[in-house]
Amino acid sequence: MSEKKLVIDQLKLTYEGIFDMTGLWRLIDSWFYEKGYDRWEHKNFEQVLPTGKDVEIELLPWKKTTEYFKNTIKIRIKAVEVKDVEIEKKGVKLKLNQGKLMMVFDGYLESDYENKWEGKAIFFFLRTIFDKYFFRKHTDYYEKWLVNDLYDIHGRIQRFLNIYRYEKHI
């Protein structure tokens, strides 16, 4: 088994009010496309209730940064009481949604994802030693890459929802 390190644990975002659900989805999808992540939509659940729609989504896109490291981002989205609303902005009628939105982000750095260094006990031992002592900087670099990616998507969603207007530089 390859080694999976949890680099970002449960970065959360909550929002209540008017938003564009389809627009938010497109923003997330296009961000992963732009950054070269492979797409994996693990779950997409929707239930129509008298109070509105309940939506649950789980995304697990990944990116093979090298032949040894792989970034995996897990995004869990839960939207409750989502209703369609129509608002007028600058004389134009817009179809938007209203509801409560909760998002949780996790970032995993997977090393030796092809299990090349696990065939023999000596390989495994060497891998651990090299990872911990010789390639420490190398591992840190890929961890930072993942952290940066995660904060970038988090910030973009915040700006999309108009919660936070300025770009963050991590």
Add this chain to the structure above:
Amino acid sequence: MMVQYLKANRYWFHEYKYKHKVPSPLGAEQEFFWRGEKKVNEYIQYQIFIDIHLWEMTEVEVMQKGNKKTLTNARMEIKLRGQMDIDYEKRYDESTFLQAIKDFYNKYIAKRELESIFWDTIHYRCQKFLNVIKEYLDMQAKGYEYRGYLGDNV
């Protein structure tokens, strides 16, 4: 719609299992197990498995654009699974020597091609298919930004 999508992409459609349970007062329960199959060449084959489970199925009449329509009201779960079969005709399984050649070919010669062309094609075909289903059901999280990946518009 789902069968049409598979046929448009030249997949053979099979319904290999169908279950219908005795309806309860809440409605009927049905399960469908479908498979789409496409032979890419003599060595590789794609398969898409579609498992549909419906609970509490009842028929409802709705008015849509002035017309009466009979639709189904239910809870539904759809599972999609894409599979790439290497040496699906089992030509290289006849002897240990042939198996070793196959392993060497897959691991060292055709590794990149298998991973980045064939594997990607079936993976993104499933993702695109998923979006077609979401658009049909008019779900909130619909839209697909990877549409140019496969270089087609089906």
